[in-house]
Amino acid sequence: MTTATPSAPNPPATPTNKLGFTKQDYVGSKSTLCAGCGHDAITAQIINAAFESNLEGYRVTKYSGIGCSSKTPAYFINQGWGFNSVHGRMPSIATGASLANRNLINIGISGDGDSMSIGMGQFVHAVRRNIPMIYIIEDNGVYGLTKGQFSATADKGSHLKSGAVNDLPPIDPCTLAIELGCGFVARCFSGNPKQLNTILKAAFAYEGTVVLDIISPCVTFNNHDASTRSYKHVKDHDFPLHDLGFIQYSEVEDVEIPAGQTEIVTFPDGSKVAIKATHEGYDPTDRFGAMKAVHESMAKGEFLTGLLYINPTQPPLPQVLNLVDEPLNSLGEAQLKPSEATLNEIMQALM
Numbered sequence: 001m002t003t004a005t006p007s008a009p010n011p012p013a014t015p016t017n018k019l020g021f022t023k024q025d026y027v028g029s030k031s032t033l034c035a036g037c038g039h040d041a042i043t044a045q046i047i048n049a050a051f052e053s054n055l056e057g058y059r060v061t062k063y064s065g066i067g068c069s070s071k072t073p074a075y076f077i078n079q080g081w082g083f084n085s086v087h088g089r090m091p092s093i094a095t096g097a098s099l100a101n102r103n104l105i106n107i108g109i110s111g112d113g114d115s116m117s118i119g120m121g122q123f124v125h126a127v128r129r130n131i132p133m134i135y136i137i138e139d140n141g142v143y144g145l146t147k148g149q150f151s152a153t154a155d156k157g158s159h160l161k162s163g164a165v166n167d168l169p170p171i172d173p174c175t176l177a178i179e180l181g182c183g184f185v186a187r188c189f190s191g192n193p194k195q196l197n198t199i200l201k202a203a204f205a206y207e208g209t210v211v212l213d214i215i216s217p218c219v220t221f222n223n224h225d226a227s228t229r230s231y232k233h234v235k236d237h238d239f240p241l242h243d244l245g246f247i248q249y250s251e252v253e254d255v256e257i258p259a260g261q262t263e264i265v266t267f268p269d270g271s272k273v274a275i276k277a278t279h280e281g282y283d284p285t286d287r288f289g290a291m292k293a294v295h296e297s298m299a300k301g302e303f304l305t306g307l308l309y310i311n312p313t314q315p316p317l318p319q320v321l322n323l324v325d326e327p328l329n330s331l332g333e334a335q336l337k338p339s340e341a342t343l344n345e346i347m348q349a350l351m
Ligand SMILES: Cc1ncc(C[n+]2csc(CCOP(=O)(O)OP(=O)(O)O)c2C)c(N)n1
Pocket: 066, 067, 068, 069, 070, 087, 110, 111, 112, 113, 114, 115, 118, 138, 140, 142, 143, 144, 145, 146, 151
């Protein structure tokens, strides 16, 4: 007599997004950063947000400079393209590539050292030009890769592990970006994954430069009691500005936005950011008000986090330059070569 063996239940199917990709499809190589580094928490949210936003990985281009932070593009979206540039020069590479091909989804990853010291000139011009890119600064207040010297975002009076005190005032990437005309400026904390995830999803839908300053503690060199960038200090001084929701253009019909004190900002593609203010009187569409509030909170030693400023009407550089939609390297002779009549017209104008 044979006994029937009960068949094992089917394992639950791995969730896929609208494109049929699993989250694993958005992962990259294994991280070589120190265990607990804030930068790895940011990578994890980039993977989650890209999966949830149904990004086509082969359209993603990842740019970086030099630093622990600049190593991280290797750890997400293996299907994407990558360019690990010279220290501080990532924006030039991103500017060229984003103009040559308007179909790319551009993600730049930099450090506070990479952007606010050696790369400052590059940073300000990329922002001023409004190139289509999410510009992430993984901000730990030190040069992690070169063993923890103060960076230009370190707070005045902050201590190194060795006891050295920072005598210089910090440069704030967010108020600087607002001053330069950036239309999407946010600050997050790597220890607040929910807020970071929502802001990243909104950033993927934005057309111009997004400046995202993410406080990302360096556990090896800047996580001690006298640091203003330690996990504990940032957690104790983090003031989230609002409850945020993001609704992608493809889901707008299906999602009901609760009425009440929720401000809605609509992007040109129809996607919506729902902002429910928790910090009294803060309006992220008021440029000067935002700068004032951020300056005031910094003076008190607080970190205001969330969407600091939003203006989705700013035209990105390819639009300002009236560039064709087609990638420039695929334009044929017929589109590139002026006709005889046009050349004659030019010659006549010069006579
Ligand atoms: C032209 C040049 N100058 C200096 C260096 C040395 N260097 C490498 S990374 C780095 C700073 C990294 O700090 P940050 O951008 O804040 O990144 P983190 O390592 O903290 O993530 C410096 C000064 C270099 N690689 N190239």
